[in-house]
Amino acid sequence: MRKRLIVSAAAGALALLLSVPASAAQAGPGAAGIGDPYFPYAGNGGYDVSHYDIRLKYQPATDELEGTTTILATATQDLTRFNLDFVLQVKEVLVNGRPARFATSGEQELEITPARTIARGSAVTVVVRYADKPGEVERGGYSAWIRTPDGGVVANEPEGAAWWYPSNDHPTDKATFDVSVLVPNGTQAISNGTLTTSQRPGWTRYNYRQAKPQATYLATLAVGKFDIRQDTTPGGLPVITAYSPDLGVNAGAARASVERTGELTDWLSGVFGPYPFDSVGGYVPNVPTGYALETQNQIFYSPAQFARGSNTSVVVHELAHQWFGDSVSVQRWSEIWLNEGFARYSQWLWSEHENEGTGQELADFIYDLYPAGDPFWTVRPGDPGADRLFAGAVYDRGAIAIQALRNTVGDEKLFAILKGWQSERKYGNATIQQFQAYAERVSGKPLGELFNTWLYTPGKPAAGTSGIGGAPAVAASASAPAGSAGLAPGGAPGARPEPKSWKKIQETNTVHEHEHGQR
Ligand code: TRP
Ligand code: ZN
Numbered sequence: 001m002r003k004r005l006i007v008s009a010a011a012g013a014l015a016l017l018l019s020v021p022a023s024a025a026q027a028g029p030g031a032a033g034i035g036d037p038y039f040p041y042a043g044n045g046g047y048d049v050s051h052y053d054i055r056l057k058y059q060p061a062t063d064e065l066e067g068t069t070t071i072l073a074t075a076t077q078d079l080t081r082f083n084l085d086f087v088l089q090v091k092e093v094l095v096n097g098r099p100a101r102f103a104t105s106g107e108q109e110l111e112i113t114p115a116r117t118i119a120r121g122s123a124v125t126v127v128v129r130y131a132d133k134p135g136e137v138e139r140g141g142y143s144a145w146i147r148t149p150d151g152g153v154v155a156n157e158p159e160g161a162a163w164w165y166p167s168n169d170h171p172t173d174k175a176t177f178d179v180s181v182l183v184p185n186g187t188q189a190i191s192n193g194t195l196t197t198s199q200r201p202g203w204t205r206y207n208y209r210q211a212k213p214q215a216t217y218l219a220t221l222a223v224g225k226f227d228i229r230q231d232t233t234p235g236g237l238p239v240i241t242a243y244s245p246d247l248g249v250n251a252g253a254a255r256a257s258v259e260r261t262g263e264l265t266d267w268l269s270g271v272f273g274p275y276p277f278d279s280v281g282g283y284v285p286n287v288p289t290g291y292a293l294e295t296q297n298q299i300f301y302s303p304a305q306f307a308r309g310s311n312t313s314v315v316v317h318e319l320a321h322q323w324f325g326d327s328v329s330v331q332r333w334s335e336i337w338l339n340e341g342f343a344r345y346s347q348w349l350w351s352e353h354e355n356e357g358t359g360q361e362l363a364d365f366i367y368d369l370y371p372a373g374d375p376f377w378t379v380r381p382g383d384p385g386a387d388r389l390f391a392g393a394v395y396d397r398g399a400i401a402i403q404a405l406r407n408t409v410g411d412e413k414l415f416a417i418l419k420g421w422q423s424e425r426k427y428g429n430a431t432i433q434q435f436q437a438y439a440e441r442v443s444g445k446p447l448g449e450l451f452n453t454w455l456y457t458p459g460k461p462a463a464g465t466s467g468i469g470g471a472p473a474v475a476a477s478a479s480a481p482a483g484s485a486g487l488a489p490g491g492a493p494g495a496r497p498e499p500k501s502w503k504k505i506q507e508t509n510t511v512h513e514h515e516h517g518q519r
Pocket of ligand 2: 339
């Protein structure tokens with residue numbers, strides 16, 4: 001499901017009609033990648049998926065996963081062959097009800113040759129049957145399937161889907177999902193969206209429905225022992241939360257944070273506009289990882305996020321992604337600032353709301369923290385490179401860029417931009433350039449230099465640029481703790497005090513940086 005503005009879709013169709021008469025199009029294989037410069041083999045060409053129906057059976061004791069995934073798609077060219085992204089062992093493929101030949105190539109390509117050529121514009125139904133032990137399947141020494149003592153979890157970015165279902169694995173091909181998981185009684189399953197269950201002797205089936213468009217990496221699966229809670233917000237939005245009974249000393253802090261999901265969703269709705277999906281929630285499995293991920297509706301949290309106590313900041317970050325990342329998704333992975341810059345800035349807004357430091361104070365503090373020669377300033381948040389997608393600067397310098405925008409257009413326009421952008425791009429994909437154009441339209445100001453300086457130019461901008469890093473105003477600071485002399489941890493006299501929220505916000509990624517060795 002590729003949602004574009006109606007105007008541009010019509011213009012695109014017109015351009016196509018003018019340049020290539022449909023009858024002259026050559027039938028051939030679909031491309032092995034969708035055309036993302038950072039990840040040439042991510043996604044595939046030649047078709048557009050509208051729905052995934054994923055039926056699974058999983059045995060936690062042995063890690064045996066059996067699956068049948070049915071994909072509804074439309075061919076975008078005459079197709080003699082097409083690829084799906086998948087790494088598990090395939091038993092059988094049917095295309096429009098007929099057995100199809102299949103082969104594997106590269107890291108994750110499943111090449112499917114249908115019995116008949118598929119005409120451009122026609123509907124295609126693909127059934128893939130498979131069975132494997134996903135925890136044992138590695139690519140480049142790595143498995144996205146995390147084994148736990150009582151099951152397994154997939155939550156990964158930019159790619160994780162290939163370890164549990166075949167797909168067109170790129171954020172530009174969004175689709176609706178039904179995920180149905182059969183597990184032995186006493187085991188539970190978590191996925192995205194609304195939940196119903198059914199029983200048969202010895203087994204329970206968990207049916208999750210995602211009725212809104214969802215990018216493939218935002219689909220998550222967890223099987224294991226979970227305490228699942230279902231509730232509704234005061235506004236009537238279903239809330240599903242789930243906790244491994246195995247969280248040990250982190251159990252209380254995890255619940256004290258994730259149980260605030262409904263309240264924090266309501267607060268963010270005030271900032272970004274209506275919550276875009278049919279349910280909201282989060283789950284905390286017993287995984288050894290450190291990160292959290294904005295899996296759609298049903299957020300994945302590692303217990304390590306709650307190791308130092310409750311953490312509403314990480315919940316705000318992941319919930320903010322439901323708007324910035326999930327509803328409005330990147331057009332290609334180089335546009336990651338549209339996700340992480342805004343999710344981080346939401347943590348700053350929450351800090352502001354909680355009187356733990358304003359956006360301006362956090363921006364100035366970070367500006368001072370890294371001297372001009374620090375590698376922090378070498379990353380361009382607007383185009384960081386495939387290996388620095390989640391570098392600290394994408395988040396922190398990325399959020400400074402939003403504070404710089406706020407300083408330039410004022411509060412009223414900034415919040416109008418955030419809300420308007422969300423309603424204009426809902427369930428679609430976007431680029432930073434489009435965001436800049438939108439912000440210029442709403443504010444009536446040229447913003448090219450601002451975006452260039454903060455997102456695309458390596459090096460530390462001069463103090464005072466866009467109102468960031470000007471002379472410290474220690475006396476005026478609202479966040480200096482009583483009795484503090486306004487000294488930074490380094491103790492430099494006259495330096496800005498550390499905002500109270502800073503450590504907690506930073507912890508969202510220090511856990512993360514350790515794992516990926518990125519700054
Ligand atoms: N998008 C996640 C966040 O900021 C971070 C993240 C990056 C991640 N890569 C990941 C999480 C891989 C899980 C797996 O919240
Ligand atoms: Zn994030």
